[in-house]
Amino acid sequence: MAWVPYASRAEAEGRLGGIPDGLDLDFYRADGDDFPATADEVAFYVLPYMKGTSVLDKVGQMPRLEVVQTLTAGYEDVLPLLPDQVTLCNAAGLHDTSTAELAVALALASGRHLDWFARDQVTGTWGQRPGRALADQRVLIVGYGRIGAAIEARLQGFEVASVTRVSGRGRSGPPLVHPVGDLHGLLPEADVVFVVAPHTPQTEGMFGARELGLLPDGALLVNVARGKLVDTAALLAELSARRITAALDVTDPEPLPVGHPLWHAPGVLISPHVGGASSAFTPRADRLIAAQLTRFAAGQPLANVVRPGHALPA
Numbered sequence: 001m002a003w004v005p006y007a008s009r010a011e012a013e014g015r016l017g018g019i020p021d022g023l024d025l026d027f028y029r030a031d032g033d034d035f036p037a038t039a040d041e042v043a044f045y046v047l048p049y050m051k052g053t054s055v056l057d058k059v060g061q062m063p064r065l066e067v068v069q070t071l072t073a074g075y076e077d078v079l080p081l082l083p084d085q086v087t088l089c090n091a092a093g094l095h096d097t098s099t100a101e102l103a104v105a106l107a108l109a110s111g112r113h114l115d116w117f118a119r120d121q122v123t124g125t126w127g128q129r130p131g132r133a134l135a136d137q138r139v140l141i142v143g144y145g146r147i148g149a150a151i152e153a154r155l156q157g158f159e160v161a162s163v164t165r166v167s168g169r170g171r172s173g174p175p176l177v178h179p180v181g182d183l184h185g186l187l188p189e190a191d192v193v194f195v196v197a198p199h200t201p202q203t204e205g206m207f208g209a210r211e212l213g214l215l216p217d218g219a220l221l222v223n224v225a226r227g228k229l230v231d232t233a234a235l236l237a238e239l240s241a242r243r244i245t246a247a248l249d250v251t252d253p254e255p256l257p258v259g260h261p262l263w264h265a266p267g268v269l270i271s272p273h274v275g276g277a278s279s280a281f282t283p284r285a286d287r288l289i290a291a292q293l294t295r296f297a298a299g300q301p302l303a304n305v306v307r308p309g310h311a312l313p314a
Contacts, residue, residue, distance in 0.1 A: 001024050001026060001038055001042045001064075002023055002025050002042065002044040003026050003038075003045045004016075004026075004027060004028075004046050005027075005028065005029045005046055005048040005049065005071075006029070007029060012025055015286045016286060016289060017290055020293050020297035021297065023044075023293060023297045028048065030048040030051035030054070039061045040061065040063060040064070042062055042065055043064050043065060043066045043067070044066065044293065045062070045067070045069070046289055046292075047068060049071040049072070049281075049285070050277070053077055053081060056068075056082070059082065059083070060083075065083070066086065067086065067088075067309075068082060068087070068088050068089070069288075070088070070089070071091045071094065071285050072090065072091055072095070072276070073090055073091055073092050073093075073094065073147075074198065074199060074226060075090045076198075076199050076200070076226075079306075079307060087309040088306050088307040089303065089304045089306065090306045091304065093146055094276070094285060094288055095281070096146045096147050097280050098275060098277070098280045099147050099275035100147055100150035100153070101154065102224060102249060102274065103151050103194055103222055103249075103275070104155065106222050106247035106269060107134060107194070107220060107222050107247060108134065109247065109269060110246075110247040110269045111132040111134065111220065112131035112132070113129040115269050116129055133158075134155065134158040134159075134192070135159040135160065136159065136160070136161045137160050137161055137191040138162050138190055138191045138192070139155060139160050139161075139163045139164070140164045140166065140187070140189075140192070140193045141164070141166065141194045141196065142166045142193060142194065143166070143167060143195060143203075143225060144177050145167065145196070147196045148165065148167075148196045151194050152165070161191075164178065165177040166178045166179070166182065166183055166186065167179070167180065168180055168197075168202070184210075187215050188215070190216070191216065191219055192219070192220045193219065193220070194224070195207065195221065195225045199225065199228055199229060204228045205228065207221070207230040207235070208231040209231065209234040212231075212235060212238045215238075215244050217243055220244065220246065220247065221235070221244060221246045221247070222247045223247075224249045224250065225250060227250040227251040227252030227253070232253075236261055239268055240265060242266050242267060245268065246267065247268070247270075248270050248271070249271045249273055249274065249275045250273050251270065254273060255273075256272075292304075
């Protein structure tokens with residue numbers, strides 16, 4: 001038995017291209033629908049996308065559960081809620097294209113004041129504002145994995161001055177990727193910083209007062225990773241001083257509450273965590289689910305295993 005985030009068997013068959021032999025399905029989208037009545041049978045559970053951790057409220061009533069498949073690359077909120085015997089798979093690669101596209105869009109929109117022009121359009125105001133192009137900017141990508149590489153690929157046509165890459169351990173390349181220990185030395189030379197690192201205990205708060213203070217005047221920070229990678233109070237201080245700007249698809253806290261000072265800080269553009277939520281998501285998610293269900297039904301190794309299950313003691 002597998003739970004999938006579709007409304008019906010007909011929808012699942014159409015979107016998955018059929019159901020693997022030997023596998024039965026039940027359906028849960030977390031859109032106001034109740035949990036299925038098959039919790040005692042489900043072995044493979046595809047979590048509904050971006051519905052929070054309440055989708056795991058019944059996990060203690062799933063004695064046969066073997067695999068949980070997320071539709072997000074991040075899984076830090078899911079992992080502590082799973083029994084040790086359950087294998088966790090994430091959606092690495094699913095959101096690369098959409099997230100990279102939004103990251104570049106945020107940088108362009110912020111630099112060219114598209115948010116200001118959208119507000120001016122409502123009032124019919126012709127208010128010209130000279131903008132900052134990506135051309136000739138020194139770009140720093142922090143968290144250079146698949147999404148970081150996708151961002152760099154999309155920058156190729158914008159004539160940036162340079163691209164510098166940072167990851168946890170660094171790599172000799174090509175391309176050269178600096179270890180995170182080099183970050184402080186690289187920040188003063190960065191005009192645009194894309195934050196795409198995973199959220200871990202090591203990366204939480206990696207952009208605090210010291211790191212933000214190392215950025216040159218006028219720098220732009222683009223965060224499409226997780227809000228907790230950036231210290232909100234430190235960012236607010238820099239924004240309020242009008243020293244740097246920021247374009248954020250993620251915040252801390254999230255969702256950002258009504259009245260939070262970050263909403264109205266000068267020089268900030270905020271989108272509501274929609275990096276992966278584009279027209280590219282649905283067909284790619286369907287392909288991932290279909291492939292994983294096929295592997296599971298055939299007893300083959302699963303893709304994107306981020307934590308293998310551990311057998312319970314006898």
